[in-house]
Amino acid sequence: MDLTVIVPTFNEAPNVAELVRRVEKAVEGIDAEILFVDDSNDNTPDVVREVASRHVLPVRLLHRDNPVGGLSGAVIEGLRSTTSRWSIVMDGDLQHRPETLPAILAKGDATGADVVVASRHVDGGSSDGLSGGVRRLVSQTSIKVTKALFPSRLHGTSDPMSGFFGLRRGSIEVDGLHARGFKILLEILARQSLSVAEVPLVFEARLAGTSKADMKQGIALGRQLFDLKFGRISGFAAIGALGAVANLAILYGLQQFGVGYLAAACIAAVATIIGNFLLQERFIFNDLKAGARTVWKRWWHTFAFNGTESAVRTFLLWLIVETTSLHSVLVQAGLIAIGFTLRYLYQSRIVYKNVGTSEPTLDDIVESETAAHEAATHDISAHDAHPATGPVRQAEVA
Known part of the structure; x- marks a missing residue:
């Protein structure tokens, strides 16, 4: 498979239908799938199953009852659960335009880059979708501070805080990543020497739901920067x-x-x-407590x-x-x-050793129109997952 679109979600049920529709249209002609890594405590998993049953695009759902590592842990779990040539991580709130997916894939293939970042800070990009001038100021300041702390590793990207990026299979050591904070791209780029390309990102306003950004995440970013630097x-x-x-x-x-x-x-x-x-x-050790x-x-x-x-x-x-x-x-x-x-x-x-938690549940919801019909009437469990998927491992936080 050429592409897995990894979508970490937390209570994003109102956005699922539109997200799947737009992703399916955007990747038409590409051998692709969507993998939802879901940490929700609402009905998001049920909504994903219902929406997927109405689409031809293959959709997988990996639900984590114990969301080890938060958003970063979800992305790492998703990367471990795919064998596609490229994995593209995007948010589930539609502030990341699915229409940008083909551009990321094409840029990676054309340049041979390990990572392709959808950046708000290149020609054609925009961060207007951020809610308010304060958030835009905080975002810009965070980027400047981060690039100042890691000048050599981050020199190739204008937006190391982006949550929309593609990774070439085999380019990173997934098991070497630490599931902490919510800026997983920063973790990837700061830890390993990688070639980076960029495409413009128009950051859109949230379609539905509420932003997860708060003071707690700001503190988590500060801790992440300290840990990465020192x-x-x-x-x-x-x-x-x-x-x-x-x-x-x-x-x-x-x-x-x-x-x-x-x-x-x-x-x-x-x-x-x-x-x-x-x-x-x-x-x-705050980030290790969930799995300890x-x-x-x-x-x-x-x-x-x-x-x-x-x-x-x-x-x-x-x-x-x-x-x-x-x-x-x-x-x-x-x-x-x-x-x-x-x-x-x-x-x-x-x-604080990871002693293991309950295994996430993996659903292969839709593989074809036939599978879509079956998925509409049957709850496909982890035991029914396609053999090619392989075992889903617990996210390791080290």
């Missing part, structure tokens, strides 16, 4: 450093009130374990490991202080530095 371990180190300062301050302060250094060290350890866990949950253990299991693993590490560290603190002339605070600082690496490895590889 790595997750940098944030972990920053929180660890804050915890170390707090640990030393508590240790010193309690001793000033007459508490023995061993008791003070134990109190400081418990306080900083709790504080560090809460900060790491919120700022460092429950919060209480994560807390137990964290407390057990850090408690053990703290006990060993306290013993070594006693041993070194009692057998040398070194000050307890200096010794504690050195031991904390050694324990940092062990804690990070345990947290990232054990505590």
Whole structure:
């Protein structure tokens, strides 16, 4: 197959019929399909099935009950679920014009590019569909900041924040992508050295429904930029450093009130374990929580490991202080530095390891007019999926 159009959706039922109609018309003559990767909690899956039964264009539905990684996770899951020569990602709200699909495919074939971006910021492109001047200003500022942070990787595109882009099969390491934030193109371009071409995008007004853009997504973008630029371990180190300062301050302060250094060290350890866990949950491993253990299991693993590490560290603190002339605070600082690496490895590889969630449900809804008729009267489950589809793997967030 030449093309899979990957459409991540969240409660986009009102837009499905028009989207399928326009995509089918746009890709006429192209060996193509639509793959909806749906995280909805409304009737969007049922609407997709009903609409698809009225069209010849092959439509697949991959519904995720546990939407690991949000929009980025949905796109990654979609990329794993297709073997087409090209995959084009577009939003389900029709702000991305389906009529641009052939241009993306043609540009990729003509240039040999790995990625073709539909850009609002080239000749013929426009961002007028953004709701209000504030959103346009925020969008333009975000692009400038992003390109400043990654000048070499993003020099080939004028719109690294675009959600409408095509990927040549085999051009990227899908398993190397992190499902975080909602700007998956940024994740792709910043992580790998790729050749990029562009076509103009006229960003249209939303047909129906409400925009998902909010302050929460802005914070998520900031976190994504930090992680891409400095790595997750940098944030972990920053929180660890804050915890170390707090640990030393508590240790010193309690001793000033007459508490023995061993008791003070134990109190400081418990306080900083709790504080560090809460900060790491919120700022460092937030994108991994959906596929990891429950919060209480994560807390137990964290407390057990850090408690053990703290006990060993306290013993070594006693041993070194009692057998040398070194000050307890200096010794504690050195031991904390050694324990940092062990804690990070345990947290990232054990505590927040993807332990698996329920498998997404894959429907091959329409393959032909005959299949369309059958789909109108039968609910096609994952067990009925076409063998060529292969197994659908759980989105891995690392």
